[in-house]
């Protein structure tokens with residue numbers, strides 16, 4: 001379904017600040033895989049998702065989705081296949097637009113936008129229903145500006161927006177990191193509900209080892225722009241935090257002691 | 265005095281068309297598009313030269329002025345989207361080139377239309393009504409049609425995508441919106457309106473002048489700001505999109521009324537630009553200062569508790 005082959009990306013190439021973010025990354029996802037990704041700060045997790053989404057051009061290697069090479073497609077062209085939720089709740093929604101307008105924009109992802117109305121009455125009903133599944137009481141606030149909502153509410157809406165038109169692949173980059181524990185748990189529960197419902201192929205980056213083990217059918221650990229550990233199924237289910245810590249230690253040596261992973 | 269006021273209203277309405285153009289870039293796209301000074305004069309110059317030198321129908325000449333504005337917007341749009349030149353700078357580049365282009369178009373710095381028919385004189389001759397009245401009626405008709413058109417356009421899928429682009433570009437791209445395209449469209453529509461306004465102004469004042477667009481962006485921003493303040497003072501708060509558009513035009517009328525009044529009071533016309541700049545600067549500064557003041561007060565309260 002998704003294959004990254006030898007993907008390389010360096011920032012500030014040719015300067016003293018050159019930083020290799022992805023160093024010949026290889027990863028293959030099967031349809032329906034729910035992969036959790038962990039790794040220290042600067043391991044290249046966000047960069048990997050950005051390469052898949054086409055935020056920056058890659059230096060070398062290829063990204064194929066459903067057998068099609070998308071490495072050279074622009075970000076907005078790839079969006080037809082991808083649902084994305086960012087770490088920053090502000091990034092995923094348009095604050096000055098209404099909840100229903102945001103959803104209507106998302107529903108037309110990957111579709112040619114025309115001079116037809118941007119939102120129809122029938123759609124509004126549909127959105128009301130979809131919002132009620134979140135259990136946040138947002139279904140009665142369809143014409144509120146998104147800017148009035150809390151970070152958790154915005155993140156839940158972004159999640160809904162990412163999946164309103166079913167994506168081939170869902171990319172979640174620490175999408176609960178900016179939320180308080182209770183809200184984070186709620187958003188994670190919604191995530192699982194949405195992913196399970198349609199068996200979405202998903203990549204979820206997280207710093208929470210417990211979540212990484214608990215959720216999904218596969219776990220990938222990254223360090224220095226490469227995959228250093230990849231477990232799935234039964235083996236993953238039997239994982240413990242201690243195993244992951246050991247792996248970390250192995251990969252990062254002393255450095256890991258300062259890492260924010262410890263807090264997870 | 266009454267005549268001066270009437271003149272101010274008609275001027276305000278014709279410039280209001282430009283203000284609607286500035287509204288699109290400044291309020292919706294969050295760009296201060298400096299092309300506007302150049303494209304206003306461009307619309308006027310193209311219109312004047314078509315009427316005077318080519319005996320063109322004045323209505324067609326207005327259309328041509330608008331079209332010229334669209335092209336100017338496209339140039340700024342290409343500089344900005346294709347070559348990633350910051351929007352402000354791209355606008356300045358187009359504005360500066362338009363100065364030379366406008367001089368080339370007219371061949372001199374001022375073209376009078378005195379003996380030529382304009383849309384206003386034509387209707388005035390047909391109906392027997394005075395030209396100031398006709399200017400207000402025609403200007404209002406244009407403004408109403410444009411507000412209705414914009415209201416429709418920004419409700420469509422493309423229009424919504426454009427608003428989204430101005431609001432959150434990252435999100436827009438993630439939702440498959442080609443933000444280069446939406447920005448191009450916004451700049452073209454905006455400058456088309458500015459060009460249209462320039463052509464209307466040219467016909468109503470019966471001349472086109474190379475400097476007629478100088479400071480237009482400031483007039484546009486001042487009018488928008490005045491409109492917003494008036495909107496906020498109105499009981500219903502008027503937040504809907506259509507009322508924001510109408511407020512922009514009303515802001516333009518109020519701006520020209522203020523201008524007429526201070527001129528009557530003996531202020532030099534050339535000082536008006538300074539006054540406009542001050543209005544905009546104050547309007548932009550007040551919310552920031554207010555927020556800081558609120559913040560400090562809440563700190564102070566926190567300290568007491």
Ligand SMILES: Nc1ncnc2c1ncn2[C@@H]1O[C@H](COP(=O)(O)OP(=O)(O)OP(=O)(O)O)[C@@H](O)[C@H]1O
Pocket residue numbers: 011012019020021039040041042043044045046047048
């Ligand atoms: N736009 C950029 N410009 C320059 N360097 C960048 C950029 N984006 C990422 N990097 C660098 O690339 C490396 C990988 O960053 P990335 O954001 O992918 O890490 P991450 O695994 O997501 O880390 P975190 O857990 O902190 O989010 C880091 O060293 C980072 O400084």
Ligand SMILES: [Mg+2]
Pocket residue numbers: 045046047173
């Ligand atoms: Mg990251």
